Amino acid sequence: MVDEQKTTLNDVKNEWFLNYSSNSSNIAKIFKIEYKKYVKSPTSYDGEKFDFGTLLNNCKGMQPQLIPYSALTEIIFKNDMTIQSIQDKEIGESNFAVIIENRFEQYLVKEYGIEQQPRSGNEEQVPFDAIEKELYQDKIEENKNEIIISYKIFEHLKLAISQKEGLYEKQTTEIKDLTNSIEQTKEKYENMTSNYISILGIFAAILMTAFGGIQSFTSIYQNNSFPLDDSLLIACIGFIGIILLIFLLMNSIAKLTGKKLDSKTSNKWYVRHPTLINSLILLSTIIGVIIIWKIINNPENVNLFYILFLLPLVYFIVMSVWFNKEKKKWYFLWLW
Structure with a gap:
C-alpha cells in the first residue's frame, strides 16, 4: 500500500499563503496610525512619513481576497474629524486615500525608477513632474503582488470613506428633520395652554354675546311702544x-x-362663507323693505338730504369691489 502524503493545517496555510493574521494586524495598525493623524489635522497632513516599505513587506504573500477589509472599514468609521472639518466641503475624508495613493506612487517611482541623465546645457530642462518617469520593469514585477494588494487597499479605503460620508449626509438630513419636528412640537406645546385659555375666553364671549343680545331684545320689547316696522328694523x-x-x-x-x-x-x-352672506342679505333686504315702506307711508317727511345717507352704502360697495379684485394679494375683511 502506497503511503499517502500527510501534512498539517498550519503547513497548508503557510503553503497557500493563508497565515495572514499578523500581517493583517500590522497593515491595519499602519493605516490606523496614519488615519488618526489625518483626522486630527486634515489640512496639514501630507502622508510624507507613511512607511510604504513596511506596508509592502506585510502585503508579501497575501492573497488579494484576504485583505483585512473589516479592520480597515472599522478604522474609517471609528475615527471622525471635527465637526468643522466635516462641514468643510473642500476637506473631506476621501482626501486621505488620495494623498496616500499619490505618496505611494511617488515611493514606487523613487524605489524602481531609472535615474535620468543630466541634459546638456543646450537642451531645455524639463521639470521632474512634467516627464514620465521610467521604471525598471523586472525589479518592480518582483513586488507585483504586494503592489496590487496595496492598490486594492487604497480602493477599499475610498469605498469605506464614501459609504461613511453618504451615511453621515443621510443622518444629518434625518437629524435636521427630527430637530425641526421637535422644535415645532415644543412650540405647539408651549402655546397650547395660552390657546386653551384664549379659546375658553372666546367661547365665554360668544355666550355673553348671544345671551346678551337676547337680553337686550327682551329689555327693548318688554315695554314695547314702537310700531311693528320700527321693531323689525331694530331687530x-x-x-x-x-x-x-x-x-x-x-x-x-x-x-x-x-x-x-x-x-x-x-x-x-x-363665496367661502355662504351662510354668513345669505344671512346678511336676508336681514339687509328686510331693512331695505322697511325703509322703503316708511318712505312710502310718510312722503311728507322725506327730505332730499336723506340721500346723503346713501353715501356710506356707496362707499361700502366701492371698497368691497376694489379689495376683492383677483390681482390683489389680500382681500376685504381678510380675517375671514
Missing part, C-alpha cells in the same frame, strides 16, 4: 351686529386651532 340691525360678532369670535377660535370656517374654496370671502 334686524341688532341681529346683524350679533351675527358679525359671533362670526369674528368663531374665526378667532379657528385660527387658534388651525382649522378653517370655509364652506368652499375660493379667493372671495363671501
Whole structure:
C-alpha cells in the first residue's frame, strides 16, 4: 500500500499563503496610525512619513481576497474629524486615500525608477513632474503582488470613506428633520395652554354675546311702544351686529386651532362663507323693505338730504369691489 502524503493545517496555510493574521494586524495598525493623524489635522497632513516599505513587506504573500477589509472599514468609521472639518466641503475624508495613493506612487517611482541623465546645457530642462518617469520593469514585477494588494487597499479605503460620508449626509438630513419636528412640537406645546385659555375666553364671549343680545331684545320689547316696522328694523340691525360678532369670535377660535370656517374654496370671502352672506342679505333686504315702506307711508317727511345717507352704502360697495379684485394679494375683511 502506497503511503499517502500527510501534512498539517498550519503547513497548508503557510503553503497557500493563508497565515495572514499578523500581517493583517500590522497593515491595519499602519493605516490606523496614519488615519488618526489625518483626522486630527486634515489640512496639514501630507502622508510624507507613511512607511510604504513596511506596508509592502506585510502585503508579501497575501492573497488579494484576504485583505483585512473589516479592520480597515472599522478604522474609517471609528475615527471622525471635527465637526468643522466635516462641514468643510473642500476637506473631506476621501482626501486621505488620495494623498496616500499619490505618496505611494511617488515611493514606487523613487524605489524602481531609472535615474535620468543630466541634459546638456543646450537642451531645455524639463521639470521632474512634467516627464514620465521610467521604471525598471523586472525589479518592480518582483513586488507585483504586494503592489496590487496595496492598490486594492487604497480602493477599499475610498469605498469605506464614501459609504461613511453618504451615511453621515443621510443622518444629518434625518437629524435636521427630527430637530425641526421637535422644535415645532415644543412650540405647539408651549402655546397650547395660552390657546386653551384664549379659546375658553372666546367661547365665554360668544355666550355673553348671544345671551346678551337676547337680553337686550327682551329689555327693548318688554315695554314695547314702537310700531311693528320700527321693531323689525331694530331687530334686524341688532341681529346683524350679533351675527358679525359671533362670526369674528368663531374665526378667532379657528385660527387658534388651525382649522378653517370655509364652506368652499375660493379667493372671495363671501363665496367661502355662504351662510354668513345669505344671512346678511336676508336681514339687509328686510331693512331695505322697511325703509322703503316708511318712505312710502310718510312722503311728507322725506327730505332730499336723506340721500346723503346713501353715501356710506356707496362707499361700502366701492371698497368691497376694489379689495376683492383677483390681482390683489389680500382681500376685504381678510380675517375671514
